[in-house]
Amino acid sequence: MSENLEKFYYDNKIVKMFAYATILWGVVGMLVGLLVAFQIYLPAANFNLEFTTFGRTRPLHTNAVIFAFVGNGIFTGVYYSLQRLLKTRMWSDKLSMINFWGWQSIIVVAAVTLLMGFTTSKEYAELEWPVDIAITIIWVVFGWNMFATILKRRERHLYVAIWFYIATFVTVAVLHIVNSLAFPVSFMKSYPVYAGVQDALVQWWYGHNAVAFFLTTPYLGLMYYFVPKAVKRPVYSYRLSIIHFWALIFLYIWAGPHHLLYTSLPGWVQTLGVVFSIMLIAPSWGGMINGLLTMRGAWDRVRDSAVLKFFVVAITAYGMSTFEGPLLSLKSVNAISHFTDWTIAHVHIGALGWNGFLTFGMIYWLIPRMFKTELHSQKLANAHFWIGTIGILFYALPLYWAGFTQYLMWQEFTADGFLAYPNFLETVTQIKPMYAMRSVGGTLYFTGVLLFVFNIWKTVKAGTFEANEAAEAPALTSSYEGSLSDHWHRVIERKPIRMLIFALVVILIGGAVEMVPTFLVKSNIPTIEAVKPYTPLELQGRDIYIKEGCNNCHSQMIRPFRHEVERYGEYTKSGETVYNHPHLWGSKRTGPDLAREGSKKLRKSHSWHFNHMYDPTSMSPGSVMPRYPWLLSKTIDNGSTTTKMAVMQKLGVPYTDEEIKSGKADLEVQAEKIAAELQEQGVKEADASKEIIALIAYLQRLGTDIEKSAK
Amino acid sequence: MLKFVKHTMESIDGIAIFPIISFVIFFSFFVGLLVWVFRTDKNYLSHVESLPFKEDN
Numbered sequence: 001m002s003e004n005l006e007k008f009y010y011d012n013k014i015v016k017m018f019a020y021a022t023i024l025w026g027v028v029g030m031l032v033g034l035l036v037a038f039q040i041y042l043p044a045a046n047f048n049l050e051f052t053t054f055g056r057t058r059p060l061h062t063n064a065v066i067f068a069f070v071g072n073g074i075f076t077g078v079y080y081s082l083q084r085l086l087k088t089r090m091w092s093d094k095l096s097m098i099n100f101w102g103w104q105s106i107i108v109v110a111a112v113t114l115l116m117g118f119t120t121s122k123e124y125a126e127l128e129w130p131v132d133i134a135i136t137i138i139w140v141v142f143g144w145n146m147f148a149t150i151l152k153r154r155e156r157h158l159y160v161a162i163w164f165y166i167a168t169f170v171t172v173a174v175l176h177i178v179n180s181l182a183f184p185v186s187f188m189k190s191y192p193v194y195a196g197v198q199d200a201l202v203q204w205w206y207g208h209n210a211v212a213f214f215l216t217t218p219y220l221g222l223m224y225y226f227v228p229k230a231v232k233r234p235v236y237s238y239r240l241s242i243i244h245f246w247a248l249i250f251l252y253i254w255a256g257p258h259h260l261l262y263t264s265l266p267g268w269v270q271t272l273g274v275v276f277s278i279m280l281i282a283p284s285w286g287g288m289i290n291g292l293l294t295m296r297g298a299w300d301r302v303r304d305s306a307v308l309k310f311f312v313v314a315i316t317a318y319g320m321s322t323f324e325g326p327l328l329s330l331k332s333v334n335a336i337s338h339f340t341d342w343t344i345a346h347v348h349i350g351a352l353g354w355n356g357f358l359t360f361g362m363i364y365w366l367i368p369r370m371f372k373t374e375l376h377s378q379k380l381a382n383a384h385f386w387i388g389t390i391g392i393l394f395y396a397l398p399l400y401w402a403g404f405t406q407y408l409m410w411q412e413f414t415a416d417g418f419l420a421y422p423n424f425l426e427t428v429t430q431i432k433p434m435y436a437m438r439s440v441g442g443t444l445y446f447t448g449v450l451l452f453v454f455n456i457w458k459t460v461k462a463g464t465f466e467a468n469e470a471a472e473a474p475a476l477t478s479s480y481e482g483s484l485s486d487h488w489h490r491v492i493e494r495k496p497i498r499m500l501i502f503a504l505v506v507i508l509i510g511g512a513v514e515m516v517p518t519f520l521v522k523s524n525i526p527t528i529e530a531v532k533p534y535t536p537l538e539l540q541g542r543d544i545y546i547k548e549g550c551n552n553c554h555s556q557m558i559r560p561f562r563h564e565v566e567r568y569g570e571y572t573k574s575g576e577t578v579y580n581h582p583h584l585w586g587s588k589r590t591g592p593d594l595a596r597e598g599s600k601k602l603r604k605s606h607s608w609h610f611n612h613m614y615d616p617t618s619m620s621p622g623s624v625m626p627r628y629p630w631l632l633s634k635t636i637d638n639g640s641t642t643t644k645m646a647v648m649q650k651l652g653v654p655y656t657d658e659e660i661k662s663g664k665a666d667l668e669v670q671a672e673k674i675a676a677e678l679q680e681q682g683v684k685e686a687d688a689s690k691e692i693i694a695l696i697a698y699l700q701r702l703g704t705d706i707e708k709s710a711k
Numbered sequence: 712m713l714k715f716v717k718h719t720m721e722s723i724d725g726i727a728i729f730p731i732i733s734f735v736i737f738f739s740f741f742v743g744l745l746v747w748v749f750r751t752d753k754n755y756l757s758h759v760e761s762l763p764f765k766e767d768n
Contacts (some may be wrong), residue, residue: 085762157755159762225763236761239748246744473765 006154006475009468010178011082012370013094016465018076019363021104024070026359029064030446036061036156037439040590043616043626051115051628055549059126060114065351066108066124070215072679073359075099075142077222078165080366082149083500085159087473087672091148095141102138106131117547118188122203124210125179131191132180139176150496158496161239164221166496167503170215174507179206181492186640190617193651196577197265197282200585201257201518205511210255215251215350216318218413219358220287223315224363227294230307236293247283249503251276258329261338262559263585264574270331270520276510277329284322290314296494306381311363311573313389317353321346339430339555339589341401347394352445359453360384367456371463387662388448390514394441397431402408402434409597411563419566422594429622433458484653530573530708533653534701536641536667537674543644544691545584548628556595556702567594576705579653591625598701606674607681609696631692632685636671672699 012398039045039054083090090096110127113119119126127135139285146169150158179202182190196201215514229236235241257265257273292315295302326344328337337343368375375381406660409427412420420429534542545551558564560571572595588594596602604612614632616625645660659666671688674697678686686693 081763084765087765155762156761156767157759159759161763228760228763232764234764238756238760239751242748242751243744247741250740 003222004474005472006024007085007470008089008276009470011079011090011093011096011465011467012465012469014090014093014469015076015080015366015426016370017100018072018079019366021152022069022076022359022363024065025068025107026356027449027453029069029444030240030449031059032057032061032064034439034442034446037435037442038226041435041624042145042588043624048625048627048629049335050405050548050628052386052477053139053548053628055552055626056115056117057551058206059119059123059549060111060287062124063110063114063126064107066210066214067110068353070219070355070359070705071103071107073355073362074214074218074222075103076366077226077362080148080227081161081222082146083285084471085155086149086163087155087471088149088153089392091152093146095148096143096439098329099138099142099145102134102141104137105411106134108606109134113188113674117549119414119546119549120182120192121546121549122179122192122199122583123207123587125203125206126181127469128188129182129184130182130188132182133150136180139169139173140592143173145248147496147500154476156476159225160235160238160245161221161225161528162496163245163499164224166500167245167507168218168402170504171209171217171249171253171507171565174511175503176204178511179203185644188642189282191647191651192643193581194583195579195651195653197574198515198519199581199583200263200577201265202517202540204259205253205256205514208259209253211347211350212252212255213469215355216639220244220248222358222362223287223291223311225289226358226365227311230305230311230361230365231294231298231301232272232341233296233561234295236290240290244283244287244290248287250281250510251280251283252507253507254514255280255329256324257514258334259587260585261329261331261334262561263557264572264577266518266574269518271455272514274329274331277326281326282322284325285319288322290318291318300596304378306385307361307365307380308373309385310357310364312359313481314354314357317349317357317392319349321354324349335559337407337557339404340403341434341588342407344589345403347400348395348399349392352388352395356445357388360388363456364452367459368463370469371465372597373459373461373463376458376462380451383446384455388442389447391441391443391448394444395438395450396441398434398437398441399455402431404440405431405434410567411561413563413566416465422567424567424589425620425623428590428624429549432624434549436455440534455678467511473685487655490701506673509606520548526573526575527578528573528706531576531578531705533648533655535670535701536645536663537670537694539648539698540583540636540638540641540643540667541694541701544631545698548631550594551586553586553588553590553625554592554594555589556593557585558593558595564580564593567589568593569599570706573706579648581648581651581653594641594699594702598700599703599707602703605681605702606678606696607683609699610686610692611685612680613695628692629697630691632687634691635689636667636691636694638667638689641667667694 011126035045036058056692079090079096094285109131113128113131114126118128120128165619178295182192188422192199199475224241254276255273257269258277261270292312294306296310302312327333328346364375364381402410406427409430410677414420558568558571565571608619612620613628615627616623642660645655645663649655649660668688671693675686675688
């Protein structure tokens with residue numbers, strides 16, 4: 001062995017940069033999280049600015065935490081562990097730097113554009129098409145650097161953590177590209193190629209697997225590396241880790257439709273989603289047990305080591321949320337959780353517990369190592385741990401309570417058969433105290449993060465950083481043939497490209513089985529004769545609805561429950577959304593469903609909407625909806641009407657060429673009509689050229705199509 | 712309730728083969744996985760599971 005030892009250096013600089021970025025964006029993302037937590041019950045906390053209103057800050061929070069905080073956390077851990085597991089420096093320092101600066105630039109651009117209102121409305125995929133292209137390029141740079149590093153490795157076998165990294169890379173690439181397919185209308189505006197049910201299916205196939213392959217598989221890779229390192233003993237069962245890996249990626253990809261239970265998605269796809277979600281308990285818990293049992297014989301050290309404490313709670317949170325997830329996918333449970341705060345509580349067990357705590361543990365372990373020193377204060381790290389843990393509980397428990405309370409109020413009928421709480425707002429004001437408690441939980445968690453920042457900063461100042469860490473290992477002999485008796489898995493796993501293809505095939509099966517029939521079998525989406533495309537003004541109004549992020553609080557999906565039909569009207573049919581690029585079904589009801597806002601049952605006057613958008617409390621005293629006064633002064637972008645309709649036509653919306661040609665004029669005619677009606681209703685300042693008119697036109701259109709077919 | 716499901720199912724030609732195909736795919740995937748995991752060589756396992764510690768010497 002020793003005769004051909006090669007000397008090389010691990011690149012610690014890139015790891016340090018990503019670790020700093022993780023900390024920075026963690027602080028930013030959680031601070032914005034805190035802001036939205038306050039805004040949800042104190043709407044004035046939007047500072048009366050369109051840029052800082054909930055509909056825009058909420059996507060900023062989710063994107064910042066997922067892609068900026070956890071994303072940089074992934075890169076930190078991967079760049080550290082990959083080099084050491086393969087006994088080589090990263091293939092290209094230049095690519096590492098492009099990966100770093102590219103990712104940070106995307107984050108900055110994402111933050112700016114989301115606040116400006118550039119959004120696709122698709123959850124966790126809100127960024128517009130130029131940013132999507134940039135993400136694709138940087139992700140490929142990351143994958144290229146990773147694979148080139150794997151190819152020049154000095155260790156023949158790929159440790160299980162690397163399999164998780166490979167699956168992450170390939171699956172995220174597929175998810176991102178398929179879900180982002182869109183037709184540009186202009187720079188920073190596009191319409192997705194999918195509509196209605198299909199758009200919803202693709203979106204939640206993506207949305208669920210963003211959780212699976214961005215928040216879970218890479219972090220499992222980190223768990224399989226950093227937990228054994230911190231405990232100083234190998235993983236409990238390597239065999240179990242193999243089963244964990246293949247079973248997880250095989251099953252995860254099918255589970256997306258559980259986000260669409262009781263919607264107008266074809267029933268068989270919903271059932272498929274449920275079945276696979278239930279099966280997921282097995283590999284998830286296999287992984288959790290494997291992680292926790294790695295601590296065997298070292299539990300006494302958990303008392304002293306903050307790193308181990310963070311890991312234990314992180315893995316426990318993984319176990320809890322992967323048990324809760326399948327539970328939530330059962331239709332009867334989902335009826336309660338969907339659209340309520342239960343879901344929010346659930347994802348935060350994952351985000352704060354699993355991702356947050358694993359990241360803190362990893363960085364508490366990494367920074368002292370790379371800076372050749374001890375952690376500044378174990379005591380402070382322990383304090384962070386306890387404040388953080390209590391913060392998670394204070395965050396989640398009130399929201400579980402809120403979710404149940406609100407659902408129970410939604411579905412309650414009086415003895416005479418009327419809704420017990422016909423006014424949706426009542427069910428919101430009831431849970432305001434829970435929202436307040438949640439923001440206390442968030443504040444506690446964030447306080448812990450500040451201790452973490454201080455502790456890391458002191459550690460960094462006390463240590464000396466080693467940018468290039470020397471190491472030695474023998475080169476791999478290129479003549480290695482393997483033997484015929486080798487196990488076949490050892491063969492694929494020696495060949496990383498083949499591993500990538502296997503992982504790709506496994507994840508494509510699930511996606512294809514769910515999507516292909518939904519796209520090809522016409523009877524899956526029965527058409528409704530009376531459903532017509534939006535008028536030009538309504539189309540512009542819909543884009544304003546998207547821009548302001550209304551879908552963050554208002555669903556457009558009435559489920560077939562007695563109480564929902566009683567409250568909102570006829571349940572939503574898939575045929576009603578065929579021209580909706582994108583779908584706007586939503587996933588949370590902080591306000592009422594709007595699918596039939598314009599229907600006879602729910603219709604309000606134009607002036608009601610006008611006054612309500614100017615100041616919601618004037619129409620609904622006690623409302624937590626923010627004010628949208630800028631809609632009264634901003635002018636409709638009528639210049640874009642023709643292009644928007646032309647793009648819709650290309651995507652299959654049956655606008656005729658004449659309709660497109662007269663689009664701008666038609667828009668003005670309809671706007672003048674609404675403005676005149678508003679003036680009749682006493683709104684003297686109504687101006688046909690303003691955005692509010694388009695939004696009113698859109699809201700009044702919602703749910704009216706099937707009324708025409710009833711005639 | 713079930714009659715709706717039944718009707719849709721009956722209208723697909725040769726549908727009986729689908730559950731069998733699904734069962735075969737799943738059964739063989741997981742049985743195959745278990746078989747090779749338990750047949751994996753112990754020396755290999757102890758080598759790979761110690762990989763995170765190689766740099767520590």
